[in-house]
Amino acid sequence: MNTTTQAAARLIQPSNLSTQINVLPKSAVMKGDMQATENLSIRLDGEYEGKISLQNDGTVHIACDANVTTGMVVADFIYVEGTVKGDLHARKAIELSPTARVQGSVRYEKDMDIHPGARISGQIIGPELDS
Amino acid sequence: MPTSERALQFPQGAPNAQPALVVVSGTTVAKNVPAAPQVHPAPTECVLPSGLSFKGEARFPCGVQIEGAFDGKVTAASDQTITVAKGGRVKGEIKATNVHVEGGVDGQIIADGGLARFGATAKFTGEVTYARIGIEEGADIEASMKKLTPKVSI
Numbered sequence: 663m664n665t666t667t668q669a670a671a672r673l674i675q676p677s678n679l680s681t682q683i684n685v686l687p688k689s690a691v692m693k694g695d696m697q698a699t700e701n702l703s704i705r706l707d708g709e710y711e712g713k714i715s716l717q718n719d720g721t722v723h724i725a726c727d728a729n730v731t732t733g734m735v736v737a738d739f740i741y742v743e744g745t746v747k748g749d750l751h752a753r754k755a756i757e758l759s760p761t762a763r764v765q766g767s768v769r770y771e772k773d774m775d776i777h778p779g780a781r782i783s784g785q786i787i788g789p790e791l792d793s
Numbered sequence: 794m795p796t797s798e799r800a801l802q803f804p805q806g807a808p809n810a811q812p813a814l815v816v817v818s819g820t821t822v823a824k825n826v827p828a829a830p831q832v833h834p835a836p837t838e839c840v841l842p843s844g845l846s847f848k849g850e851a852r853f854p855c856g857v858q859i860e861g862a863f864d865g866k867v868t869a870a871s872d873q874t875i876t877v878a879k880g881g882r883v884k885g886e887i888k889a890t891n892v893h894v895e896g897g898v899d900g901q902i903i904a905d906g907g908l909a910r911f912g913a914t915a916k917f918t919g920e921v922t923y924a925r926i927g928i929e930e931g932a933d934i935e936a937s938m939k940k941l942t943p944k945v946s947i
Binding site for chain 2 (some may be wrong): 689695696697
């Protein structure tokens with residue numbers, strides 16, 4: 663059995679993930695920009711190219727088969743299990759699971775959790791050291 | 794011993810420990826705890842929820858329900874249905890085997906080989922290409938219609 667993959671989320675709360683909406687299933691492709699005008703959480707399983715911007719309390723869940731190429735993903739919570747090329751900005755918390763592969767900058771303003779096995783190449787920008 | 798078995802299962806993978814996922818019309822709701830994502834069955838229909846606006850191109854292997862604002866081109870795999878729900882607004886092109894409109898569409902609808910259906914709350918301006926068409930009383934339509942005649946083999 664594969665023990666390095668598929669750990670459950672431990673920083674991102676279940677309440678953030680339970681209301682997520684399947685916006686992009688596994689073999690779907692979306693190219694463009696996505697913006698939320700309400701507080702909602704989304705889940706991506708397919709290929710996405712473009713920007714994503716969510717409102718308050720929103721979680722972007724990039725599932726393990728997802729492949730996101732982006733200029734910027736902005737949300738309160740970001741849970742990455744898949745591949746991301748681009749910049750991630752979590753206004754609250756970001757969590758990278760063992761299957762996460764991120765190439766680009768990761769910016770978070772409160773908490774970050776990186777599981778063993780996750781791969782990041784890029785800059786990590788956290789909150790001010792003094793605050 | 795059952796208890797030690799269960800304890801062993803926990804680190805192995807959440808799927809054994811988590812309750813089953815309940816899939817309700819396209820949206821997936823985890824019962825108690827975050828579901829291990831890999832157990833997710835492929836959704837039969839996905840949703841662009843109201844409150845989400847997307848601008849660009851999208852291609853889906855499954856049926857799509859559009860409840861938000863979509864600006865661009867959306868295509869679904871063959872035999873699938875694209876539904877524009879009552880609050881949905883699409884500007885651009887919709888291409889699928891069946892297209893069911895209950896919301897607002899401005900642009901082109903191509904229901905190749907299937908049914909283009911407009912509900913009573915539909916509002917459509919543009920062009921529709923269809924094999925079969927259905928328009929309910931109350932639908933607000935200002936469009937040019939073109940019927941695709943299927944090739945008949947003799």
